[in-house]
Amino acid sequence: xxxxxxxxxxxxxxxxxxxxxxxxxxxxxxxxxxxxxxxxxxxxxxxxxxxxxxxxxxxxxxxxxxxxxxxxxxxxxx
Numbered sequence: 001x002x003x004x005x006x007x008x009x010x011x012x013x014x015x016x017x018x019x020x021x022x023x024x025x026x027x028x029x030x031x032x033x034x035x036x037x038x039x040x041x042x043x044x045x046x047x048x049x050x051x052x053x054x055x056x057x058x059x060x061x062x063x064x065x066x067x068x069x070x071x072x073x074x075x076x077x078x
Contacts, residue, residue, distance in 0.1 A: 013037065022047045023068075025061060044068075 011031060018025040024047060029039040042061045044053040053064045 017042070019047075023065065025065070 012028070013031060014026050014028050015037070016024055017027050024045045026043045026045060027037070027039045028041045028043065029037055032038055039056075039058075041054055041056050042058055043051055044061055044064060045051050052068070053061065055061050055064075
């Protein structure tokens, strides 16, 4: 992600990576002097702002969302 202007350099920022139904994935980080956004942490939130999960790894966030939204496929003994 690129900054539109250089006024954001070094400032903490948050942007929405994904928003679907009642879930949002936010990226928290800083703008560097080249205008690029460096993510420090991802956060999964409910639409009301309650944080469910935090990680510096986007793959971990994706895995959490799959675990949260996919139906359980465990076979219980009958």
